[in-house]
Amino acid sequence: MGRSPCCEKEAGLKKGPWTPEEDQKLLAHIDQHGHGCWRSLPAKAGLRRCGKSCRLRWTNYLRPDIKRGKFTLQEEQTIIQLHALLGNRWSAIATHLPKRTDNEIKNYWNTHLKKRLAKMGIDPVTHKPHADADTTAGSGARSRVAAHLSHTAQWESARLEAEARLARDAKLRALASPPPPPASSVLDSPTSTLSFSETAMFAAAAHDVHGVAPVSVQHLQSYGQAACGEDQFGAGTFDSALLDCSVAGADQRLLVAVPDAVDPDQNEEDKGYWSSILNMVNSSVSSSLTSEVVQGPVTYYLPPATGEF
């Protein structure tokens, strides 16, 4: 009946931080034999760990295709937008951030991005401005919120502009270095195979399964303003500039024309938002294959504009 007992029930298994020796054993074993069955791996590799612990250590830390260190501005924006679409589905988000693990993204969200959005007056759960939640608030309260947003955005703007400059410099330096490896080895995320229909499914999923409220364009504009600075792009163009500003636009395709400032037609804004997200999701695959080609227009599935999600 069923399978043999799980290794995790065994006594005397080590827990806690991994030592360099343990890492070496695990690396050497996987390098030679692959991970195969995680349950049986610890014994074969000479580790007093459970298979689950080994798998976690490998996927979150030892895997050779992991990029560590500071998240770029582009990555931050990708996380924020995908989070707006997918919610706390970190593994799904991670598939669109090559070389980043779901654990790392989750940590980064919880320690950095969530706080930053909250600071900007955006609810990190719904991705809507806090003022929206309080429909009974008077105009005085709204203007206070707006003033706070503006003030916070100015500070964020200064900081992120500096980051953007650094990112741009790094990009230019990278362009001057040797060409990237062949496409087959660049496609780091094997699960990043989203097709058109899958992006539609994503949209539908966010729509009716996860209960994630779609973000109106203004919210992204708010972040865009913070990231790029109002003077540089002018009001109403922040969505287009959102990703461009960080890396000089060399390989960015998250560019969707959107209405100026506050459009009375919320549905139109939502369409622009969804187009923006879906465009990014689609392009994340192709951008893994080429860093230079800019795609032409794409037709998108858009969820029916019900006005209420």
Place this chain on the structure above:
DNA sequence: AAGGAGATCAACCGCCGTATT
């Protein structure tokens, strides 16, 4: 210099869907 507070992140826990027997 000391220690308290807050931030960070690797690792664990528990649940869930799927595979296997």
Place this chain on the structure above:
DNA sequence: AAATACGGCGGTTGATCTCCT
């Protein structure tokens, strides 16, 4: 069909680091 293991996922914890007073 039922029972159980496995792998994966998201939430949480706790050790360590950094900053501030």
